[in-house]
Amino acid sequence: MAEKNDYEDRLGRLRQALDSGAMNAVQRSLHALSPAEIGRLLESLPPSPREVLWGVIDPEDRGEVLLHLGDEVREGLMRTMDVGQIVAAAEDLDIDDLADFVEDLPETVTQQILQSMDARDRARLEQIMGYEPDTAGGLMNTDTVTVRPDVSLDVVVRYLHLRGELPDSTDCLYVVDRYGHYLGALSLDRILTLDAGRQVRDVMERERDPLTVDMSDREVAKHFENLDLVSAPVVGDKGMLVGRITIDDVVDVIRDEAEQRMMRMAGLDEEEDIYAPVRGAARRRALWLGINLATAFMASWVVGLFEATISQAVALAVLMPIVASMGGIGGSQTLTLMVRGLALGQISGGSAKALLRKELSVAAINGLLWALVVAAITLFWFGNPLLSLVIALAMLFNQLCAALAGVTIPLLLKKLSIDPALAGSVILTTITDVVGFFVFLGLGALILL
Template sequence: MAEIAQERAAKQLRLLEQAIDSGRLGPVKRLVNTLSPAEIGNLLESLPPAKRQVVWGVVDPEDDGEVLVHVGDEVREDLLRAMDPDEIVAAAESLDIDDLADLLDDLPDTVIDELLRSMDRVDRERLEQMLTYDEDTAGRLMNPDVVTVRADVTVDVVLRYLRLRGELPEATDHLYVLSRRRQYQGRISLAQLLTADPAVAVNRLIDDEQPGIPADMPAPEVAERFANHDWVSAPVVDENNVLLGRITIDDVVDIIREQAEHQAMGAAGLDEDADLFAPVPRTTRRRAVWLGINLLTAFLASWVIGNFEGVLKQVVACAVLMPIVASMGGVAGTQVLTLMVRAMALGQVSASNAVLLLKREVLVALANGVLWACAVGGIALLVYRDAWLALAFGAAMVINLIAAAMSGVFLPLLLRRLGIDPALAGGVILTTVTDCCGFASFLGLSTLLLLR
C-alpha cells in the first residue's frame, strides 16, 4: 500500500514538473486543483522554491488554508511570505478552530489581530481557550464544534433537533450527552439513534464505556488510546469533566505520521519540519552541529585506538579486523535501540519489565556473539594462521555484542529520564559505545595474547 502511494506521489510530481517546464499555467492549474490539500502540500514540499511559488500561485484560494496546515513549518513560512495580509486572513478564516490554532503561531502579529477581529465572539473564545493548552496536547488537538444532547429528552426530540441543525461536523459518529452543568455523561451512536423507538429517553441509550480524554493529555497518549480502542472520535474534557470538544481520527493519523517522521529524521539529527530545499547556509549550520558532535565521538574512538599503537605496529591484521568488531556491535546495538524506542513510544516499557528485557537481550546477544565469533574466528584462523588472533577476534565479537545489547536497553531509558529524546541522541551515543568497546576489547585482547 505504501509503495502504491509513493508511486502515485512520484507520478504527480513528474507530471507537475513537466507542466511547469512547458511554461503554460493552464495545465499546472488543472493538475493542482484535482488534488486534495494534503497532496498539494506534499507536492509543494517536493519542489524547489521557484517552482513552488508557481504552483502556490495557482492553488484555489479556498484550499489555501488547508494546504498551509499540511506543509512543514519552514515551507509554510516560505509560502506565507509570498502572501498579502488579506490573503492570509481569508485563508485562515476558512479553517476549523483546531487547524487555526496550529497555524496561528506562524502568522504575523498584524494578521493575527485582524483575524481575531473578524471572528465572532464564540469562535474567538473557543480559540483563546485552546491556546491556553500546551502544544501537542489533547486541548490543542480538539475541535470545539460538537453536537451535544441532554439525557432527559427523547429520541424524537433529538432527531427533530438534528433536522433543524441542518448539518453535522465531519466524522460525527456519536452525539455526546451532557448534564445541566455541561459535564460529560456518555455518548450515543448515530446508528443507535436512528433505529431506536422515538419515544425512548436518551438516558436509556447512553454508552458510558468511552471516558473523556483530559485536555492536558499528551498527543502520543491520545493516539495510543485511539489505536487501542478503534475510536473514530473521542470527547475532550477539563479537570471538572466539562466537555470542551472532540478529537477525530484524522487528527490522530497526523499524530502517528509526525511520530514516525520524527523518529526517522531524529535518528540522523534532522528536523522533520525542515524544508527539503532550504537555503544552503541554513542547512549547513544545522548539519554542522551534528557533524561536530560526531567528530568528537570519532576522536574518542581514535584515542582508544591510539592507546594500542604497539600491537597495531606489530600485528597488521588487527587493523584489518577491528572495524568488523565495531561494525557488528553497531548493527546489533541499533537493532536493540530501535526496538526500545518503539516500545517506549507505545508505553510497553516500565520499571517492572526493564530488567527482564535486559536479560533477554543479553542472552540474544550472547547467542549471536558465540555464533558469529565461531564464524569470524574460523575465517581469521584460515587467513592469518594465528590461533591467538582468531581467539581475540572471536572473544571481542562476543564482548561487543553484549555491550551493544546493554547499551541499546539502558541508553533510551537513561536519556528519557534526563529529558532527552532517545530517537534523536541515542544513535550517536550507541555508536560511540560500540566503537570504543569493540576497539578496546579486540586490541586489548590482542595485546594480551599476541604480545606476551
C-alpha cells in the first residue's frame, strides 16, 4: 500500500509540473519512473498534454514505453514521429519485444528497421515474426544460453566467465546435443553448488519439459503458473531448441487476458484509448447498444402480450421487475463461474454435467428461500395470498432457468467459437427477463383472473 501511495504521489507531482509548464521538473520526475509507469501515465492524459509529455521522454526510452501502451495510444504517438525516430526507438529493444513492436508498423518502416540490424539479429527477428503472436513461438526470445552434456561444470563456469553476462531472467542453461536438440536444463544453483568435476549429463534436469512453438499463449501462462517457472525452453520441429519464454512475457499475457475479459464484457475494445475521439468511440459502441436495444424490445414485447392482465391487476406491474432482477443476478453468478472455469481449463464434458447439477441445486435452494421471503413481503404489502403464490412460483422457476442458462450458454458459445465473456451476459439477461416476465404474468393471468 505504501508503494502504491508513493507511486501515485509521484504521478500527481508530475501532472502538476506538466500543467504548470515546468518541463525541467517533468524531466526529473520521468527519471524516477519505469517505462511501464510512464506508459500508464501517458494513457491517463488527454491527447494534447500526452503529446507534450511524449516530447520530453528520453528517445532511448521511447521504444520500451511504446511497448506498454495500448494499440490506439501507441498509433497516435507514432503518428507524431518520423521514420528515423521510430527506427531509433526500436534499436535497443529485445528481439521478442521488437517483434511485438514492428507487428503493426507499415511495411516500409519495418524494412528500414530490419536493414538497420546486423544479420544475426535480423534472422532472429524474422524467425519470431514467422510465428503467430499469440503462440509460444511469437512470445519467445532466441537469446538462449546452451551447453553440451559431455562437459564438466568447471568448463561451464569458465564458459560463463568468458561470456561476461547473461540474458535477463536467466535461471538456467539449456542442454543440447551437437545438432541442437533439447535434452534438459541446467539450473544456475547446481552450477554453483555441485562439485565442479561432475558432468552436465549427470546433474541436468531431464524432467523440465519444453514448450512447443505452436502452443497458445494461454497454455503457456498455465504452464508457468502450474510449475512456478521463471523461464521455459521452446522447441520446434524434431525437438530443436529455438528459444525461451521468460516470466515477464507471461505476466504480459495474463494482464492482457484480464483486460480483454473485463472490456469485452462491456462490448469494448481492450486497446481503446480512454481519451479516443468522440466519433470513433461512438461508432465502436453503437453495435453493442443496438444489440441491447433489440433484447430490451423483446422483453417489452412479452410484457405487451399481457397488457390486459396488467391493467386488471396493477400489482403485477409493481412486482414484475423483482422476478427479472433476481433471475438476472442468479444467472450472472453462474455465468461468471463458468466463464472463469472455461478460461482456466477447469471444465470438460463430464465436469460440465456435474457443475450443471450443482448449480441447479443451488438455484433451487436460493430460489425457494427468496421466493418465500418475497411471498411474505407481498402478502404483507398487498394482502393477496394468490399474488404471493404467483410471485413465489415465478421466482423459483426463473432461478432454475437462470442457472440452466448460466451453465449452457458459455458452453454453446465456446463451441461456436464466440467469446462467452463478450456475448454471454447479453443472452443471459434476455433469457432471464423474457422467461421471468412470461412466467410471472402468465401465472398471474391463470391464477388471479
